[in-house]
Amino acid sequence: MRYDNLASSFLRLGCKVEMNAPMSRITSFRIGGPADLLVTASNYNDVISVKQICESQSIPLTYMGNGSNMLVSDKGVDGIVLRMDSKTGEPAIENDLVVCSAGVSLKKLCTFSKDAGLSGLEFAYGIPGSVGGAVYMNAGAYGGQFSDVVQWVDALFPDGQIRRVDTQGLKFGYRHSVFMENGAIVMAAAFRLTCDSPSSIAERMDEFMRRRRDKQPLEYPSAGSFFKRPEGFYAGALIEGSGLKGFSVGAAQVSDKHAGFIINRGGATCDEVIRLAEIVTKRVLLDSGITLEPEVRFVGRN
Ligand SMILES: Cc1cc2nc3c(=O)[nH]c(=O)nc-3n(C[C@H](O)[C@H](O)[C@H](O)COP(=O)(O)OP(=O)(O)OC[C@H]3O[C@@H](n4cnc5c(N)ncnc54)[C@H](O)[C@@H]3O)c2cc1C
Incomplete structure (x- = not known):
């Protein structure tokens, strides 16, 4: 009943709403029970309003981007899961910077930059996230990461104010x-890129994409590399060294193509992924003395 009333308020704002929305449908892992209410906003005023309503009624709010780095509980998520409609917003060039709202896909941002003859984001082509999720995670690949190119970020802070955060902050x-510390929602970011020919940029993007297809199990649902890279090592190599390539718990499996990926072979549960990750972590610690930490963000009811 509580969510019926809220759903009507959010619908009146112009948001899309869905009650008991299965998170397995909207995460790249294809895992997760229902969110009490999934709200998709089409502009940032709606994000601000939804956040205010949740705060005034003490309703838990989880913000998500494209769901490509999330492992969601089988029991689902309490309260509201809020995201921006990925179709909203176009990158633009302003004062020598590429400025882009947070809900836009990295694919769109990278393609825009390439077409404009602006280099620096090639590494991100093929990361299946949104701009907001990539800034939040400081996503990276092939020697590049977002911190190399972000000039500023506009974010909605828990006090309801939107503030611009510069590189130092x-x-x-x-x-x-x-943003992992202050709970603010990334709303837009600006990137400082350098001039190059679209064809050279395209060549690098295609090369990175080819490497992904060769090395990563893209044919299975996953959240990418499950563990962070321990300093001086590769998680995949350590896991492989412990003989766990292909090891599975239920339908969750250490990929036999790339041991850094945990894949969902069809119908895997969050519990299975967690049990598998625990086994991997314990075995690697025993064999190499290195503690693996998950990169993937756990979301939802315990
Ligand atoms: C096949 C595959 C390959 C991948 N390759 C890479 C790779 O090469 N490098 C890499 O770094 N990652 C990689 N990833 C992981 C993932 O794509 C990145 O971490 C990406 O940046 C996550 O973005 P997202 O929009 O999907 O975020 P989500 O998964 O939706 O969210 C991730 C976290 O960010 C928070 N968040 C999302 N949007 C916002 C926002 N606007 N404001 C505040 N917080 C926010 C969420 O609350 C959550 O805690 C890969 C994943 C897959 C499935």
Whole structure:
């Protein structure tokens, strides 16, 4: 009943709403029970309003991008899951920077930059996330990461204010940003890129995409590399060294193509993934003395 009333309020704002929305449908892992209410906003005023309503009624709010780095509980998610409609917003060039709203896909941002003859985001082509999720995670690949190119970020802070955060304030580290500490929602980001010919940029993008197809199990649902890279090592190599390539718990499996990926072979549960990750972590620690930490973000009811 509580969510019926809320759903009507959000619909009146112009958002799309769905009650008991299966998170397995909207995450790249294809895992996760229902969110009490999934809200898809088409502009940032709606994000602000939804956030205010949740706060005033003490309703838990989980913000998501494209769901490509999330492992969602089989029991689902309490309260509201909020995301931006990925069709909203186009990258643009403003004062020598590429400016882009957070809900836009990395694919769109990279293609726009390439067409404009602006280089620096080639590494991100093929990462299946949104701009907001990539800034939050400081996503990276092939020697590049978002912290190399982000100039500023506009974010909605828990006090309801939108503020611009510059490079110093972003506290970027390996798969880390200030937004993991302050709970703000990334709304837009600006990127400083350099001039190059679209054909050279396209060549690099295609090469990175080819490497992904060769090395990664893209034919199965996953959340990408499950573990962070421990300093001086590769998680995949450590896992392989422990003889766990192809090891599975139920339908969750350490990929036999790339041991850094945990894949869903069809109908895997969150519990299975967690049990598998625990076994992998314990075995690698025993064999190499290195503690693997998940890169994937756990979301939902315990
Ligand atoms: C096949 C595959 C390959 C991948 N390859 C790579 C890779 O090469 N490099 C890499 O770094 N990652 C990789 N990933 C992981 C993932 O794509 C990235 O981490 C991506 O940046 C996540 O973006 P997202 O929009 O999907 O975020 P989500 O998965 O939706 O969210 C991830 C986290 O970000 C938070 N978040 C999302 N949007 C916002 C926002 N606007 N404001 C505040 N918080 C927000 C969420 O609350 C959550 O905690 C891969 C994943 C897959 C499935």
